[in-house]
Amino acid sequence: MSRREQHQMSKDSARRRRYKSEQKERRKLNRQAMVTSVIFCIIFVFMAGFYLNFIVNKSQDIIKDTHNERVAEKAKTIIRGTIYAEGGEKLAYTDTNSTEEDLSDDTRKYPYGKTFAQVIGYSTKGFTGLEQRCNSDLSTEGTTEIEKIANDFSNTTVSGCNVYTTLNVKLQKEAYESIGSDKGAVFIMDPSTGAVLTTASKPSFNPEKLDKIWDDISTDNENSPLLNRATLGLYTPGSTFKIVTTLAYMNQHKNDYNNFSYYCQGRALFHNFKINCFDGHAHGSEDFEHAFANSCNSAFSTMGDELNLKKYIKTVNGLLFNEIIPFDNFNTSDSNYCKKSRFVLNENSTQAEVAQTSIGQGETLVTPAHMAMLAAAIANKGVLMKPYMIDKVENSNGTIVSQAEQTECKKLMTKSQAKQLQEYMSAVCDYGTARIFSGSSYEVYGKTGTAELDKNNNVNSWFVGYAKKGKKQLAIAVVYENIKDGTISAKECAKEIFDDYFK
Template identity: 45%
Template sequence: MAIFVAMIGYMVYFQFCRANDFQNSVYNTRVNTAEEKVIRGPILAAGGEALAETKVDKKGNETRNYPYGRMFAHVVGYTSQGKTGLESSENFSLLNSNAFILEQIKNEFQDAKNMGDSVVTTLDVDLQKAAYEALGKSNGAIVALEPKTGKILAMVSKPDYDPNTLDQDWEALISDDSNSNLVNRVTSGLYPPGSIFKIVTALAYVRQYGSTDSFNFDCDGALTSNNFTLHCYDGAKHGKENFTDIFANSCNTAFASIGMSLKKSVFTETAEGLLFNTELPLSLGHQKSRFTLDKDSGNPLTMQTSIGQGNTLVTPIHMAMITAAIANDGLLMKPYLVDHVENNSGDLVLSYDREAYGMLLDQDEAKLLQKLMEAVVEDGTAKTLKNSKYDVAGKTGTADYRDEDGDPHSWFVGYSGGNAPELAIAVIVESSGSGGKVAVPAAKEVFDAFYKNK
C-alpha cells in the first residue's frame, strides 16, 4: 500500500508541479521514448472533426489515419518519412498524455499505453473544402484567416498527396521535381507577386509624399526608360487617371513611374516594415518573402519591381497577413492554427489566445489602402465580387515568371466585412492567366462558403 501511495505522489508531483520544467529540458529522454508509452493523440478541426487519428487494431498495431486525405495534407502534415505540418509543430502535445491520473496508473501496471492529448485547431472543414474545390485541378494555394484574431481557417496547397499512402508513394513524390507535391505552397511557395505588390508601392508613395490628392497620370499604355519599355496589361491605355484610378485599373505604367520617383530607402523601408526579408510570426516552417532594391538598381529593374516583378518573391501566407493588417486598421494579429489542447476526456490542457504582433502601418495609411482596395471591386479588376451579399475589397495580380510565353500566375488578395473585417484571403493559381479572371472567382467561392450559414 505504501508503494502504491508513493507512486501516486510521485506521478502527481511530476504531472502537475514539474511538468513544464521537464518537458522543456534538453535532458528529457521521455520525449524520445514517448511513442513507446503513448498512443499519438488526434488532430481535430475547430468543429471537432478528426483530421488525423491513430487507429489501433486487436493486436495493438497502430496506424495513423487521415480521414480527409489530400484535403488537409499540407497543413496537417505526416508522421512517416519524417514529420511536417501540425504533426511536426504539435508533436510534443500529441505524444504527451494528460489523461486522468488513475487511468495513467492503471495503464502503468497493465503495461498499456496512455492516450495522447488532442490538438484542436482553428481550421474550418467547410471552408477548407471550399478552398480545395476552388483550386480544382490547378496548382496553387489558398489561405484564409480572421483579421481580428489571426485564426487560420483554411490552408490549401496543390498539387497535393495522400498522407494515407505516403509510404507507398514516397519515391515517386520525391523524384518528381517538376510538381513538388510535398511543398506547402501557402507557407513555402515563393512567387512573383505581380500587381498585388502595388499595395506596397502605393504605401511607399504615401510615406514619401504624404498625400495622393494631387496625383494625376496620363496613361498611353507604355513607359520607356533606359531603352526598356513597360506596357500595361493586355495593351490597355487608361488615359487620365487619379491615384484611385491607377490602383483600380492596376495601371502598370503609372506604378512604374511612381517607382522611379521613390527614394530607394523609402521603398525598402516600406517593404521591410511589411515583413519582407523577415521571419514571419508563424509556427509552421516557411520561407521569407524577398525584396531587393538599392541605390545601384537602374530604372528598368525599379520599374519592374514597382509592379511586382523584378527580383521580388512572396509567399501566399505573407500576402494574406499584409491584407489582414490593412483590414484591421494596420494591426497585425499573429496567425495561429491551434486553438487549444485537451486530454482524452475533453478537459482543457492548454489554450492559445489571440496575440497582437504590432502595427505594420498606421490607421490613416490602412484606411487609404482600404478605400483603394474597395475601388478595385467597385470599378476595377475585381468586379466579379461587386454584387456579393457581403462587403469585399481586394487587389488582383497577374505575375509573369520564367517562360515569358507561358501563362502568368493569377493572384487575388482581399478581405470581407468592411469596417468590421471577418475574413482575409490570399489566392494564387499558377500558370492560369489574369487575376481578375481566375483568382477572383476562386476567392469568391471561399467567401461565399464563409457567409453561407451566416
C-alpha cells in the same frame, strides 16, 4: 640603553617584520581568493544564463524535434492524440488495432485525405505539418508527474494530448475544390483574431497511402505534392505588390498623395527601357484610386521610380519582408513553417530593377500566407494579429494543457493609411480589375495580380484581399501557379469561396 632593552627591541622589530610579511601574504591570498571567486561567479552566471536561455528558448524546440530519441521511445507506449478542426471534426486520429503491450499495429487515419494533406502532414516517413509541430503534445500524456509515474508502474496504455485547431473544414474543402486541376494555393485567416482558417494546396496526396505512393511523390520535383504552397510556396506577386508600393508612396507623400495624377498612354518610357500596361491598354487621365483600380503599370512604375529608394526599402522591410513570421508562438527560426518573403532591392539597384519591382515583377518573391496577412492588417485598421492555427491542447482527461492567446503581431501601417487602402481596394472590386465582385451581397476589398513568368504567356494569377458581411470577415490570398494567361483567374476562385461562405 641596556643590552636587555636592545634585545627586546630586536625581538619586537623581528615580530613586526614577521607580522607585516604575514599580512602581505594574507592579502596576496585574499586577492587570489577574490579573483577565483569572481571567476567562479562569472562561470555560474554564464551557466545559469545558458540554462535559462535553454529552458525559455530552446527546450521546446528540442522536445518537438522529431529526431529526439527519448520522445520517440516514449511515443511507442502512448496512443497518438487526435487533431481536430474548428468544428470538432477529426482531421487525424489513431486507429487502435493493437494490444496494450504492442502499439505497432496502430494506424494513423486522415478522414479528409488530400484536402488537408499538407497542413496536417503525416507521422510516417518522418513528420511534417501539424503532425510535426505538435509531435510532443500528440505523443505525451500532458498529465502531472505523479500521474505519469503511476501509469508507468501500472503499465497502463495512455493517450497523447489532443490538438484543437482553428481550421474550418467547410472553407478548406471549398478552397481546395475551387483550385480545380491546376497548381495553386489558398490561405484564409480571420483579420480580427489571427486565426488561420484555411491553407489549401494543390497538387496534393493521400497521407493514408503514403507507403504505396512515397517513391513517386517524394521524387516528383515538377509537381511537388508534398509542398504546402500556401505557407512555403514563393511566388512573383505581380500587381498585388502595388499594395506595398502604394503604402511606400503614402509614407513619402503624407500630405499630397491624394493630389497624385498621371496620364497613361499604355506605356511608361524610361532612359533605356519601357514598362507596358496590360495589353498596352491606355488608361488615360488617372488619380491615385483609378491607377490602383486599373492596376496601371505605367503609373506605378513611374511612382516607384520617384520614390526615395532607401525609404522604400525601409517601408517594405517594415511589412515583414525578409523575416520569418511566427505562428502559434513557435520559435521564429523555424523556416519550415512559413517561408520568408524575399525583397532584394538595395541602394545600388538600377532604375529598371526599381521600376519592375514596384509593379510586382523583378526578383521579389512572396508566400500566399504573407499576402493574406497584409490584407488582414488592412482590414484590421493597420494591425496584424499574430497568426495561429492551434487553438488549444487538451490531455485525454479533458484538462487544458495550453490555450492560444489572441495577440498583436505588429502594427504594419497607420489607421488612416489602412482606411485609404480599403477605399482603393474597394474600387478594384467595384469598377476595376476585380469588378466580378460588383453587386455581391457582401463587401469585398481586393487587389488582383498577374505575374508574368516568361514570354509564352505563362503567369501566376493572384487575388489578395478581404470580404465581410455583418460580423463575419475573411482575409484571403489565392494564387494559381504557372498557368496560361486568360485561362482562369484567382479572383474567380476567391469569389466561389466568398459566395459559399457568406450565402
